[in-house]
Amino acid sequence: MSAHSPIAIVTGGSRGLGRSTVEALARRGVGSIVTYNSNRAAANEVVAAVEQAGARAVALRLDTGDTAAFPGFATELRKVLADWGTERFDFLVNNAGISHHAPIAEVTEEDFDALYRVHLKGVFFLTQTLLPLIADGGRIVNVSTGLTRIVYPGSAAYGSMKGAVEVLTRYLAKELGNRRIAVNVVAPGAVQTDFSGGMVRDNPEVNRRVSEVTALGRPGLPDDIGPMIASLLSEDNRWVNAQRIEVSGGMMI
Numbered sequence: 001m002s003a004h005s006p007i008a009i010v011t012g013g014s015r016g017l018g019r020s021t022v023e024a025l026a027r028r029g030v031g032s033i034v035t036y037n038s039n040r041a042a043a044n045e046v047v048a049a050v051e052q053a054g055a056r057a058v059a060l061r062l063d064t065g066d067t068a069a070f071p072g073f074a075t076e077l078r079k080v081l082a083d084w085g086t087e088r089f090d091f092l093v094n095n096a097g098i099s100h101h102a103p104i105a106e107v108t109e110e111d112f113d114a115l116y117r118v119h120l121k122g123v124f125f126l127t128q129t130l131l132p133l134i135a136d137g138g139r140i141v142n143v144s145t146g147l148t149r150i151v152y153p154g155s156a157a158y159g160s161m162k163g164a165v166e167v168l169t170r171y172l173a174k175e176l177g178n179r180r181i182a183v184n185v186v187a188p189g190a191v192q193t194d195f196s197g198g199m200v201r202d203n204p205e206v207n208r209r210v211s212e213v214t215a216l217g218r219p220g221l222p223d224d225i226g227p228m229i230a231s232l233l234s235e236d237n238r239w240v241n242a243q244r245i246e247v248s249g250g251m252m253i
Helices: 016-027 040-052 067-083 109-133 156-179 195-202 204-212 222-232
Strands: 007-010 031-036 057-061 089-094 134-143 182-188 244-247
Touching: 007 016, 016 031, 016 040, 016 089, 016 222, 031 040, 031 067, 040 057, 057 067, 067 109, 089 109, 109 134, 109 156, 134 156, 134 222, 156 182, 182 222, 195 204, 222 244
Parallel strands: 007 031, 007 089, 031 057, 089 134, 134 182, 182 244
Antiparallel strands: none
């Protein structure tokens, strides 16, 4: 890894699990480039929180479903890294996502394509675009979902994209091994965020059902996930590679 203080790129870092990850990394002295799609104000809040923790952060706009924007993003990223006195970053967390719930019979091609662009095509080609900028010995974490293991009707399209990301993770680990880059996938269970319209957080019935099927008796919180991702990126976990790690409190076991 590079000699400077470590630098992470966290897509979708302005809220939810992404924000928790960025803030957990800041507590470990890791600076972050936070991408956001539309909410600049939320991204600025995260940058301020990171700076308050004594680390560096910059917010850059990126629609991870728009591959045509990736070369321009890489150019912006190079400028930020140059300002920080380096040419490389250390950690990539592919976290940005959109939710979708519909039975297979009702999934439209437009919905399917939107999920594909963000969750699979975007992850694949953003990672490809950034490979020259990741330091040898760095790490990549892709964010998946418990719904690749737990089959919950209405989640087929979303779960299928994430399943593909889990396979991609193993291929990345194999192909990047010669650069000592470890690649893992984190699969959160049901978490109380504004994702899916705040379904787990704000719907008491969903909250109760999740609690009943989770060994630890409650849904997850963002801060159950972000610090785990930060720890996975640390030297403590340097020998963990090509793994799917579910972080669900023991959901549906």
